[in-house]
Amino acid sequence: MHRLYETNDIVVFWNSDKCRHAKRCVTGSPKTFDITRRPWIDVTLAPTAEIWQTVSSCPTGALTCVYTHDIIVEIHEDECRSVAYVRSGSTGGEADTKTERGSQNGDVDNIYEGEPQGGIVGRDDTPDDRIQIGECDYRDTPDGRVIYHTEVSPAYGGKSIARRLVYKVIESAEHAKLPIIPTCSYARKVMEE
Numbered sequence: 768m769h770r771l772y773e774t775n776d777i778v779v780f781w782n783s784d785k786c787r788h789a790k791r792c793v794t795g796s797p798k799t800f801d802i803t804r805r806p807w808i809d810v811t812l813a814p815t816a817e818i819w820q821t822v823s824s825c826p827t828g829a830l831t832c833v834y835t836h837d838i839i840v841e842i843h844e845d846e847c848r849s850v851a852y853v854r855s856g857s858t859g860g861e862a863d864t865k866t867e868r869g870s871q872n873g874d875v876d877n878i879y880e881g882e883p884q885g886g887i888v889g890r891d892d893t894p895d896d897r898i899q900i901g902e903c904d905y906r907d908t909p910d911g912r913v914i915y916h917t918e919v920s921p922a923y924g925g926k927s928i929a930r931r932l933v934y935k936v937i938e939s940a941e942h943a944k945l946p947i948i949p950t951c952s953y954a955r956k957v958m959e960e
């Protein structure tokens with residue numbers, strides 16, 4: 768099971784396959800991690816620093832955490848994709864020299880070089896005050912949900928945006944009880960990590 772929990776500041780990823788119930792999270796931030804509650808993680812109930820420190824102490828890597836960098840990631844099930852936006856005027860965090868890897872249709876990397884023109888960035892269908900900077904695309908088939916494309920503008924690389932996009936799609940598939948078929952190499956990597 769893959770889940771992500773978000774505030775304006777941070778995103779916490781949880782992969783239940785790796786959770787070995789050492790319960791360090793429960794003692795580190797008891798309001799955030801409460802195994803008697805559903806959902807058992809609520810990242811709005813404690814200070815960011817406390818949650819970050821607790822996530823960092825997870826011994827198995829079941830919990831990981833990144834800053835949002837003021838980037839919004841949403842699932843659009845009617846369009847069969849998750850989408851990442853930055854608000855116009857926002858820098859989306861400090862510039863980062865590391866390029867986040869997105870992939871398309873199997874193992875073909877699909878990373879914009881230089882300033883993208885007419886691609887995912889600034890699509891016409893984005894809300895007025897937002898600029899689209901990434902997306903993860905899927906289609907639902909009789910065999911399951913095929914995730915076939917993940918892409919993030921390189922100007923926003925190194926911020927785990929692609930991972931957030933894939934997690935949104937996986938989480939939605941799991942809620943719908945659909946098997947996941949990642950033909951996108953990046954989505955496959957996220958599922959295997």
Ligand code: SF4
Pocket residue numbers: 785786787788789790791792793824825826827828829830
């Ligand atoms: S500390 Fe990590 S492995 Fe242990 S219960 Fe919490 S999430 Fe699971």
